[in-house]
Amino acid sequence: MTQQVPSTEPELAGVRNFRDVGGLPTVDGRRVAYGRLFRSGHLAHATPSDAAFLASLGLHTIFDFRNAADQRLEGADVELPGVRNVNLPLSDPADGAEFWKMVRDGNVDELRALLADGQAANRMIMSYRTIIKERTAEHRQVLHALAEDSVPALMHCAAGKDRAGLSVAVTLLAVGVEREAIVADYLESNAAHRRYKVHRSSTAASAYTPEVMELLSPLFDARAEYLAAAFDTIEETWGGVDAYLEQGLGVTPAIRERLRQRFLD
Numbered sequence: 001m002t003q004q005v006p007s008t009e010p011e012l013a014g015v016r017n018f019r020d021v022g023g024l025p026t027v028d029g030r031r032v033a034y035g036r037l038f039r040s041g042h043l044a045h046a047t048p049s050d051a052a053f054l055a056s057l058g059l060h061t062i063f064d065f066r067n068a069a070d071q072r073l074e075g076a077d078v079e080l081p082g083v084r085n086v087n088l089p090l091s092d093p094a095d096g097a098e099f100w101k102m103v104r105d106g107n108v109d110e111l112r113a114l115l116a117d118g119q120a121a122n123r124m125i126m127s128y129r130t131i132i133k134e135r136t137a138e139h140r141q142v143l144h145a146l147a148e149d150s151v152p153a154l155m156h157c158a159a160g161k162d163r164a165g166l167s168v169a170v171t172l173l174a175v176g177v178e179r180e181a182i183v184a185d186y187l188e189s190n191a192a193h194r195r196y197k198v199h200r201s202s203t204a205a206s207a208y209t210p211e212v213m214e215l216l217s218p219l220f221d222a223r224a225e226y227l228a229a230a231f232d233t234i235e236e237t238w239g240g241v242d243a244y245l246e247q248g249l250g251v252t253p254a255i256r257e258r259l260r261q262r263f264l265d
Contacts (some may be wrong), residue, residue, distance in 0.1 A: 010053055012053065013049065015046050016195070018039070019040070019188065020034055020038055021037040024182070025181050033263060036152050040156045041157070041160035041161075042156055042157070043062070043078045055083075059152050061151075062086070063153060063164075064087045064156060065088055065089065066157050071087075086145070116215060121226075123218075124226050129229050129230065129233045139170050140249040140250050143259065146171065147251075147259050155168055165189065166227075169230065175256070176260065186222055190221060
């Protein structure tokens with residue numbers, strides 16, 4: 001039985017950016033069923049009431065796309081009884097380690113040199129392109145697992161915006177969700193109550209001046225141009241979504257049909 005539309009979005013105390021991806025329209029007039037695919041930020045700070053809510057979802061698998069450095073910084077996910085946890089890092093802990101240290105520790109002059117004049121946004125665009133092009137094995141594993149037995153599923157990274165956002169987008173492409181609806185769902189991460197909290201090492205007021213926050217903003221925004229870069233990479237590398245799924249991820253038409261059966265009304 002298809003789960004009904006939830007009347008209100010749950011307010012989780014220790015988990016940011018949680019939402020059910022249900023309700024999105026497909027190109028053939030169907031919709032993603034509620035209760036099949038969820039997305040969020042990390043679960044390391046989930047409260048007991050958060051954990052009880054998450055346990056009530058009947059999840060089969062949680063896909064955690066954080067790397068080891070993320071997990072050391074934030075902690076391990078809360079354990080949910082009977083739920084399989086799959087860790088598939090979509091970024092290397094060493095990749096950008098010095099960059100993120102500068103984001104946390106750098107003064108305004110250092111941040112300006114690193115992030116101003118479009119540098120921060122360009123870094124995000126290149127990151128999205130790289131994940132699509134180089135993390136095909138991980139996305140293949142996710143889609144094959146979903147087609148096999150891993151639904152209902154929750155996908156998360158640290159903020160639930162970039163790595164999880166791309167993985168959700170790839171899944172939605174596979175089941176035929178309209179491109180505009182994929183972008184709209186992705187941009188939901190910009191809502192004030194969903195946004196990842198910027199962490200700076202200094203407690204001084206100067207660490208969070210308007211200029212500093214403006215410099216950091218591209219790193220913590222969900223921007224349509226970032227997701228567009230991922231879609232462009234699919235077109236440039238494989239020639240289209242169908243070829244990307246079949247040649248890049250090994251998702252045959254038969255597997256796509258199984259995915260549709262699992263996710264669509």
